[in-house]
Amino acid sequence: MMQSKIGSKSKPYYILAPMDDVTDVPFRRVISACAKPDLCFSEFVNVDGLMSPGRKRLRRKLESSVDEPPLVAHIWGLKTQNFEAIADALSSGELADELGNPTQFAGIDINMGCPAKAVLKVGACAGLIKAPSLATEIIAATKRGAKGQLPVSVKTRLGYDRIDPEWTKFLLGSGIDMLSVHLRTVKEMSLVPAHYQELTRLVKERDRISPSTLLIANGDILNRSQGEELIKQYGIDGVMIGRGVFHDPYAFSAKSPWPDIRKKERVELFLKHLTLYMEWADNPDKGVKRLNKYAKIYINGFEGAKELREKLAQANTVQQMQDVISA
């Protein structure tokens, strides 16, 4: 039952990675319209914030839509009681109802991999690699809150300043349903190639310690076919793709049409993104800077793309952005 919502070992999983300030509802809708992942992770949401008066603003990061695959709530924080309370609200359906989500969450994922300075300073996310006893308490609290009604997973890295087999062994022994490993250390950030060779060891450890835990590889996997190769080569249960969608919004497709897609369709896809963003955002014009970051995905690979992006960067409102690209 635990695995039914995040998948089973019979079918490999292709998952959209959590990316803060990127994988919001409009972007997930665009990606899903191009080629649907099997699961999406939300942006990371702080459980301590969700249990504070800031809940109403923060919780929007957990919204979902009918157009996308099941959503895993990707959470972080420091207070175990807040992990438990939020896991309870996620598993009981309370949060999905509060948000008016069309479907319930598919799982709860704990962020133990983010290397941002601000979170490391307080010992959260990847900081937990240095604090396994707190990590144990957080996993236990989340599982208590989930009450067996939602799977609980962890996304992490190979270690802190070195590849540390004890860390991933510890996680595999913690009773989680899925472990996603960004195949680099915290210290390596994203500066070296992902260590795929570690997958042989990870699969062996998973098989020995917790055969039912799904093992997902992450890091530098650009598209589905590259993921398929890794799945075949190492016998992992799936892959997670993040930045690959910046190069190809059809990254989850078996055979991406993107290289053959010309200016007109690329512009149309960006217009679609702008429309979805306008529908979704409380104050769309505040998102102009953010939308300009996405412009690089679509307004790319054709003559005049750079000039068009420069014009878009001058816009102050979403309407102005729409006017620039429709001109």
Ligand SMILES: Cc1cc2nc3c(=O)[nH]c(=O)nc-3n(C[C@H](O)[C@H](O)[C@H](O)COP(=O)(O)O)c2cc1C
């Ligand atoms: C803009 C951005 C935001 C990210 N935010 C998160 C996050 O909130 N939580 C997390 O676990 N990883 C986060 N990541 C890391 C990705 O999920 C992923 O592990 C990493 O980019 C490596 O995978 P890739 O090579 O497929 O992109 C972020 C990455 C990027 C580029």
